[in-house]
Amino acid sequence: MTDDWKRRTKLIHAGTKRSGWGEMAEAIFLTQGFAYDSAEQAEARFIQAGEDEFIYARYGNPTVRMFEDRISAAEGTEAAFATASGMAAVSGALTSMLRAGDHVVSSRALFGSCLYILEEVLGRFGVEVSFVDGTDLDQWRAAMRPDTKAVFLESVSNPALEVIDIRSVAEIAHAVGATVVVDNVFATPVFSRAVEQGADVIVYSATKHIDGQGRALGGVICGTEDFIRKTAEPYMKHTGGSMSPFNAWIMLNGMQTLDLRCRAMADSALEVAQALEGHVALSRVRYPGLASHPQHDLAMAQMGSGGTVVTFDIADGKEAAFRFMNALKIVTISNNLGDARSIATHPATTTHHRLPAAQKAELGITPGLIRLSVGLEDTGDLIADLQQALARV
Numbered sequence: 001m002t003d004d005w006k007r008r009t010k011l012i013h014a015g016t017k018r019s020g021w022g023e024m025a026e027a028i029f030l031t032q033g034f035a036y037d038s039a040e041q042a043e044a045r046f047i048q049a050g051e052d053e054f055i056y057a058r059y060g061n062p063t064v065r066m067f068e069d070r071i072s073a074a075e076g077t078e079a080a081f082a083t084a085s086g087m088a089a090v091s092g093a094l095t096s097m098l099r100a101g102d103h104v105v106s107s108r109a110l111f112g113s114c115l116y117i118l119e120e121v122l123g124r125f126g127v128e129v130s131f132v133d134g135t136d137l138d139q140w141r142a143a144m145r146p147d148t149k150a151v152f153l154e155s156v157s158n159p160a161l162e163v164i165d166i167r168s169v170a171e172i173a174h175a176v177g178a179t180v181v182v183d184n185v186f187a188t189p190v191f192s193r194a195v196e197q198g199a200d201v202i203v204y205s206a207t208k209h210i211d212g213q214g215r216a217l218g219g220v221i222c223g224t225e226d227f228i229r230k231t232a233e234p235y236m237k238h239t240g241g242s243m244s245p246f247n248a249w250i251m252l253n254g255m256q257t258l259d260l261r262c263r264a265m266a267d268s269a270l271e272v273a274q275a276l277e278g279h280v281a282l283s284r285v286r287y288p289g290l291a292s293h294p295q296h297d298l299a300m301a302q303m304g305s306g307g308t309v310v311t312f313d314i315a316d317g318k319e320a321a322f323r324f325m326n327a328l329k330i331v332t333i334s335n336n337l338g339d340a341r342s343i344a345t346h347p348a349t350t351t352h353h354r355l356p357a358a359q360k361a362e363l364g365i366t367p368g369l370i371r372l373s374v375g376l377e378d379t380g381d382l383i384a385d386l387q388q389a390l391a392r393v
């Protein structure tokens, strides 16, 4: 039944489990543990827990399971494991499958914390990581080795908005038997077609669009039943990065409006990008939905949308960028994205401040770069706010 549903239907109904009370909204099972009818039942459950049998909330919980079943149904994967944050999902997906001596190929354009995992953490445990320009397929091909166990990429990079060709990278990776791990936050579960494009493991920070109102941290690892049950879950449940039932409940509610929100935000983002493109104060406007974006055709083929984030470069640099941000009246200065409230971020001094200048330059993180997460406000109001602030630089 569920398999025939379209994604919009799955985002609302998939995974719903009702207790004997028949509650309409998903129940929050705010419990750390579960009582057994007998010692024999406890023993049996530790040997092999059944589908709707739980042991301990770090291993699984009914509210969390609803979230996992709903997101994996929407994403088109066999299974999912919910995590405490997006970074718990990224680090868990990678460290659960890798061991000393393995090789990983990763796109260079990554969110700061993802870069930390790949650059700092994995190396400490004897995993070698080669970085490539994710948009250059020849570099992916050249970096691949017989001992390459995984490739990692942000399908749309944060904040450079480079779009990476999942299908082609997956073909290159699968030729040497490597697992393709895609951080799909910017694509959102609404525009994602990562499974059909060849991704093996898809991770989300649920903190972003899935919550959508900036309330809670969460993440999820989506993959095959085999990968989730035998690799990701044992690692996550023993290392402690599981999602809390309360946050799962927030994410379940977020998913019911996810499709509408992401489409409305992406429509607005396109209008904002079009309105800003060519503005005298800006040296560049970048949005995958604009024909001027270097991977515009790929973005349309891969996601059918440019997504919900627009970036632009204030030509006069950091002081002008700060004047612009400080003059905003509707758009809020913060560092989340995918929120109903539009958010402006200055990556060079916040999310990516840790990077050395040369690396910032390489990733297109200029002193004037602004990352704008377009929210659900009236598009005309947003454009007017951005324009009045640009007039102040």
Ligand SMILES: *Cc1c(COP(=O)(O)O)cnc(C)c1O
Pocket: 085, 086, 087, 088, 090, 111, 113, 114, 154, 158, 183, 185, 186, 205, 206, 207, 208, 217, 218, 219
């Ligand atoms: C925010 C983000 C993360 C991390 O998610 P948290 O929920 O903050 O841990 C990972 N990858 C990308 C691309 C992100 O934007």
